Amino acid sequence: MASFLIIRLLRWTAGLFLILFVTYGMMFYGAGDPIRMMFIQGEDFDSEDEVVMLALRKKYGLDEPFLVQFGNYLNNLFRGDWGRSIRLQVDRPVLDIVKFRLPISMQLGFAATVIGAVVGISLGVIAALYHNRWLDRLIISTVLFINGIPIFVVGPMLLLLLVLQLKLINVPYGWSGLFHIDAALPVAVISISILPIIVRQTRSAMLEIKSQLYVRTARAKGVPEFWIIMRHMMRPMLTPVVTTLGLVMIGLINGSLIVELIFNIPGFGLLTIEGIKKVDYPIIMAVAVVGTLIIFISNFLVDIIYPILDPRVRAQ
Amino acid sequence: MSAEASTAKRSRVIDDKSLSLEYHRSLWQDAARRFRKNWLAVGGLFIVVAFLVLALIGPHIAPYDFLEQNIMNAFGGFTVEHPLGTDDLGRDVLSRMLHGARTAALVAFSTTAISLVIGVLLGTWSGIRGGRTDQFLMWISDLIQAMPGLLLVILINTTLRRPIINWFDQLYEQTKNPFYLNTLWLDYVLVFSALALIAWPGLARLIRGQVLSINEEDYVLAARALGASEWHIMLRHVIPNALGPLVVAVTASMGGAVTFEATLSFLGIGVQPPNASWGSMLNEALRLWQVFPHLVLSPAVTIGIITVAFVFLGDGLNDALDPRRNS
Numbered sequence: 001m002a003s004f005l006i007i008r009l010l011r012w013t014a015g016l017f018l019i020l021f022v023t024y025g026m027m028f029y030g031a032g033d034p035i036r037m038m039f040i041q042g043e044d045f046d047s048e049d050e051v052v053m054l055a056l057r058k059k060y061g062l063d064e065p066f067l068v069q070f071g072n073y074l075n076n077l078f079r080g081d082w083g084r085s086i087r088l089q090v091d092r093p094v095l096d097i098v099k100f101r102l103p104i105s106m107q108l109g110f111a112a113t114v115i116g117a118v119v120g121i122s123l124g125v126i127a128a129l130y131h132n133r134w135l136d137r138l139i140i141s142t143v144l145f146i147n148g149i150p151i152f153v154v155g156p157m158l159l160l161l162l163v164l165q166l167k168l169i170n171v172p173y174g175w176s177g178l179f180h181i182d183a184a185l186p187v188a189v190i191s192i193s194i195l196p197i198i199v200r201q202t203r204s205a206m207l208e209i210k211s212q213l214y215v216r217t218a219r220a221k222g223v224p225e226f227w228i229i230m231r232h233m234m235r236p237m238l239t240p241v242v243t244t245l246g247l248v249m250i251g252l253i254n255g256s257l258i259v260e261l262i263f264n265i266p267g268f269g270l271l272t273i274e275g276i277k278k279v280d281y282p283i284i285m286a287v288a289v290v291g292t293l294i295i296f297i298s299n300f301l302v303d304i305i306y307p308i309l310d311p312r313v314r315a316q
Numbered sequence: 317m318s319a320e321a322s323t324a325k326r327s328r329v330i331d332d333k334s335l336s337l338e339y340h341r342s343l344w345q346d347a348a349r350r351f352r353k354n355w356l357a358v359g360g361l362f363i364v365v366a367f368l369v370l371a372l373i374g375p376h377i378a379p380y381d382f383l384e385q386n387i388m389n390a391f392g393g394f395t396v397e398h399p400l401g402t403d404d405l406g407r408d409v410l411s412r413m414l415h416g417a418r419t420a421a422l423v424a425f426s427t428t429a430i431s432l433v434i435g436v437l438l439g440t441w442s443g444i445r446g447g448r449t450d451q452f453l454m455w456i457s458d459l460i461q462a463m464p465g466l467l468l469v470i471l472i473n474t475t476l477r478r479p480i481i482n483w484f485d486q487l488y489e490q491t492k493n494p495f496y497l498n499t500l501w502l503d504y505v506l507v508f509s510a511l512a513l514i515a516w517p518g519l520a521r522l523i524r525g526q527v528l529s530i531n532e533e534d535y536v537l538a539a540r541a542l543g544a545s546e547w548h549i550m551l552r553h554v555i556p557n558a559l560g561p562l563v564v565a566v567t568a569s570m571g572g573a574v575t576f577e578a579t580l581s582f583l584g585i586g587v588q589p590p591n592a593s594w595g596s597m598l599n600e601a602l603r604l605w606q607v608f609p610h611l612v613l614s615p616a617v618t619i620g621i622i623t624v625a626f627v628f629l630g631d632g633l634n635d636a637l638d639p640r641r642n643s
Contacts, residue, residue, distance in 0.1 A: 011455070015455070015458075019463070026471060026476075027475060029475075144628065147627055148620075148624030148626070148628070149623060150575050150579060150620070152579060153598070153619050156602055156612050157617075157620070160609050164606070164609055249464075250462075250463075253467060254465070254466040254467075257466055257470075258579065261583065262602065272470070276471075276585065279474070284471070284474070287467070288471060291467045292463065295464065299462055
């Protein structure tokens with residue numbers, strides 16, 4: 001068991017380093033000279049600046065070979081020095097910006113996950129209980145339909161419907177806290193986007209459990225149907241659902257990129273897009289690091305939680 | 317059911333030519349029969365075919381040039397001259413939508429073709445070689461699949477742009493061939509390559525799984541005993557048998573590519589103006605959605621319909637081509 005976890009940890013850590021290496025390589029060879037970037041604000045710089053640029057490059061260690069720079073970057077990363085923004089918010093430490101932006105997206109993501117999990121698990125259980133009847137077909141087709149519509153279409157369409165047609169809410173804009181009415185639509189859009197994964201996984205898990213012998217036994221000895229579902233089917237059903245956490249996290253990151261752009265929420269997703277549009281390479285690196293870390297940590301958590309929930313995995 | 321009707325039904329069953337000996341149905345005919353029963357999937361197929369036809373002939377039947385501007389007539393509503401209105405520069409939205417269909421179809425086909433080639437090659441290699449090669453390739457594809465695809469595509473797209481432009485500038489300096497100065501298609505190439513780079517692991521995994529499971533079959537053992545080469549087994553036995561799941565995966569990949577292209581262009585990173593893309597049209601329309609909501613409708617509804625059609629088509633194909641499900 002411990003060796004299994006250690007192997008998984010090594011695998012994910014090696015993967016993390018590979019991704020960091022590739023991203024840094026892409027930035028190094030692809031994004032262009034960061035010092036030159038700092039100067040090209042108005043497109044005019046003369047030979048005098050070249051001298052300054054050389055000095056600056058030396059100061060930041062940007063004249064070193066690629067591998068040395070990468071090593072320095074990793075070293076600084078672990079010490080909490082993530083570099084300074086060069087164009088977005090000039091000279092502000094990147095870690096500060098991330099610390100300000102990430103919690104906003106995390107709140108959005110957390111709320112969306114809770115709503116998505118509650119609604120999704122309920123729908124999945126209902127679909128499985130009414131297997132192959134019209135309610136099941138309705139839920140499955142609806143989920144398939146939702147899965148087909150991209151999130152950046154759902155957002156604008158809901159805006160048109162709720163704000164312009166039904167006039168239910170005001171135009172949501174910016175971020176005024178999770179419990180402000182403006183956050184309702186973004187949260188709803190993100191939770192809709194992660195709903196299909198949860199419903200499908202729940203339904204297939206529930207279908208498998210429905211035919212288990214212990215469920216029949218419980219029914220035979222007269223346990224009410226409600227308690228059979230709650231006491232005998234819920235836990236084994238939730239176990240496979242936990243494994244979708246990695247996919248849900250991907251959905252949340254993709255969702256935050258689009259939803260934050262539509263609703264102008266200053267979170268992690270909007271930071272990514274702004275950083276990329278302005279070619280602010282310390283920001284882009286930080287975004288890649290954080291995104292990768294989130295995904296890897298959630299996958300590793302699944303690896304840890306799964307054996308705890310399912311003794312059969314532990315035995316292997 | 318009345319006695320008359322039941323007799324009629326029985327006689328129809330007996331007349332059914334599927335019972336005669338000469339008649340046999342192939343796997344594909346079976347699949348087609350199952351597919352036709354699923355009306356959502358048939359609808360999806362219909363829409364996807366219509367989309368591809370429009371992508372092919374659309375720019376020729378478009379009422380206006382998709383770049384033709386008329387500032388005096390900007391933000392026009394739905395009229396007879398401009399059925400879907402005009403955008404912020406007075407360009408005809410219908411014509412731009414038809415051009416956008418071409419962009420979407422082009423990206424869908426190229427991305428799928430590139431990732432299919434990479435996926436089939438690496439998947440078969442991984443499946444046949446096994447051992448270290450297999451482990452390494454599967455580790456890489458695990459990593460790519462674990463990452464949020466959109467983030468990865470954005471990173472690749474932004475970082476590849478500059479080196480490619482520089483490279484072509486150098487090529488122009490050396491050859492003075494004006495071809496290298498035209499960078500209009502650069503957006504397309506960047507989108508293809510970035511999307512293909514994240515799309516191949518799924519296909520490679522699928523092919524590898526098929527190679528591994530089909531290699532275990534008795535008929536492959538028989539072929540091997542008769543002295544068939546690995547290539548012969550690959551082409552004659554493995555690939556034809558893997559075709560069903562591959563068709564499903566390719567459909568899904570095309571649908572995914574359409575969505576991804578629109579998403580990238582929506583974020584302002586994919587296909588840039590003045591090239592027409594549904595994603596960038598939606599982005600432009602969203603700037604003034606409160607004042608001119610009608611401009612949001614065309615791209616949003618179209619993207620929604622097409623992607624949903626791909627999903628239903630893929631789902632129907634999956635059900636139809638998986639014999640285990642209906643046995």
